[in-house]
Amino acid sequence: MLAKQLLAMVAMLAFAGSVLAHKASDSFLYVDMDASEVRIDIALRDLALLVPLDSNGDQKVTGQELRAQRNLATQAIESAITLTNEQGACNIRGQAWGLSAHSDGPYLATRYRVDCPNGKLPDQIEYTLLFDRDSLHRGLVQITSGETRSLTVLSPDQPVVDLTGGSIGPWSTFGTFLYEGIFHLLIGLDHMLFLLVLVLPATLITRQQKDQGTDRSLKSRLLQLTGIVTAFTVAHSITLALSALDIVRLPIAWVETVIALSIAAAALNVAWPFLGRKTWKLAFAFGLVHGFGFASVLGDLTGGVSNLAVALAGFNLGVEFGQLGLLIVGFPLLYALAHVKAYQRIVVPLVLMGVGIVSLMWVVERAGSI
């Protein structure tokens, strides 16, 4: 206990010795939606404008002077904050009272428990402290809900903040982006075509195999397929993350063009393996480019999302689910078709030609916008 007190004193001393910043006036409001608590930190300097803290007029506020004005200070703060939900105003009950430190000096910090009608959480916070004294005063709000923290600002023009809108839980973010990921894979024709072209070799029976009578089992085909899909997934996950987190940025027009080219190249490679027969390597290399394409979609959706990592994880997983879903439906179909004679001779070449033509048209179209 003594050690703890000593530590606190050392902290105070270090604090008093340092030269503090001059900055515009801010209060800090921490809203904890999980514990239903709100904490407000107000600079002693600012509080002194509202409450006569310096009772002996020596321009210095001592610990005793602050304690003596505790009631007035509490009243000033409580009358400036209103938390509500749709049922009405919430009650606040003091939990802790003391000092805290911010970059421009000591603050009075008060933590309250918030009790709202029906035992529900507050929807809104209104804050009016000091706005009638200092037009540059702001209330800086941090809303914590689960793993998510969001920041917002209260000002004379905007004295009310919505707590629910500002505190979309991580699961909700995750769910939204999971859905978006699936959706965008399924409406993104170019990714689907690329996937189709990647999958085709796993359904084919090569002449060599036929000659040697070593037609592969379903198991070995599934294994090959897994390798291809995994390589594609790992690769586009890497570039999706790099791009979404703003570590690598590529011009989207180039990316789109190269994606279209990659489909054409992959289609050609099925007939003429000029890029090699190891489809998984091809899937990995082109997957890197496709990741940048996914990232541009994700980038359009994440404006205002506080927890980008959760959004990214959700989106990526959504893309994988969409991909998996397609394979579960598509692969057995192709596998069944593979035993039809015309499949290898007519269907596959036609599909490849069609895909090749469509993707080359995209190349021309997209290259135009570079």
Added chain:
Amino acid sequence: MTSSDNKSPHRTRHASLPVFFLPALRRGGAFWIGLGLLGLLCSATVAAAPNPIQSDFDDDAVLVTLPASAPASDRVPSSPEAMAREVQRLISEARRSGDPRFLGYAERLFEQQAGQALTDSLLVLRGTLAQSLHQFDAARQDFQTVLRRSDVPAQRAQALLTLANIEIVQGNYDRAQSFCEQLTAERPGLIAASCHAQVAARTGAAKAAYDKLAATTRSMNNVNIQDYLWVQGTLGDIAAQLGQSSAAGHWQQVLSQDPDDLYTRAQLADWYVQNEKPEQALVVTEGYEAIDNLAVIRAIAMRRVNHPDATVLASRLRERFEEALWRGSMLHQRDLARFELDIEQRPKDSLEHAIANWASQREPLDTRLALRAAIAAQDNTALGQLRDWLKQQNQADARYPEES
């Protein structure tokens, strides 16, 4: 095509990867880099827990010293004259201390008067306040109104001078020139001469401007001290632009008379850092850590001399800028950009803020920072825009990074 089919078994081993993806992303290493970066991002988003609440503070401890000049009450001043005195006091206090709270108190006084007609002297003050808050358009409006309405020479001169300054700061030298000319017509003298010299120096005639202003100053008798110091400040600025070591002398003269001239102090400190004299920069900035721009220059100087407190000041600045970013309204965007460039070494973030700052302020130190950030971030588009503008203005400055 048939030949490529024949060769393909060899090519798979060597050239199966297409040429257009990033070399850094080859093989599995990229996955771990990505994963590591992802982890870093997650840890950054949860690092913002508030400081603990200390309840066991001592009764005798002095918690804070209040500024003597804080407004005593929230009463509305009894007369326009009383209000003008109060606003003047608050603006001076803000300038002297570099404390923006006083600007907020002053602005609040005007908001209480919203809808009421203001006297000309209050308009001058409101324009000055707007300028201090970097609300340049609002400031222009008020001063233009003063020029239309007022016959008081002092108010008109103040309006013209401030308008000229705003245009110089924003890099509109033609407009600045016409205000300088109007100032010369209405109130000839050193201040007007200084106005012309500033414009000439920024538009290709720095040496001539310096010589002419120095000669004019020598030829004048009975110069009042305020005008003299103003001109010394200008001479210092132009000398620095020319890379002349006399810059420090001019600024030191200003500071010897007015140690709280924070603009000049920052110019001098920056000069020392630019000219590899970090120890002298430390002397000039000592005791001014509370003011963002001086604190950033001090942090850079501390880093140069491996000062033991370098990291302490840097982390304090980091906290300040984090709060400022949370707040959103950036009065000191240039300081943030410089901090990001020279202390945090994040050229891309720095460039973003430096360019945003440069959109509204184009003093040599703003331009130099934007140039340096663009070079560090290897952004040739931004660099090209900056250099084009400098060419258009015919502006050169010895402090700008050299063209490579």
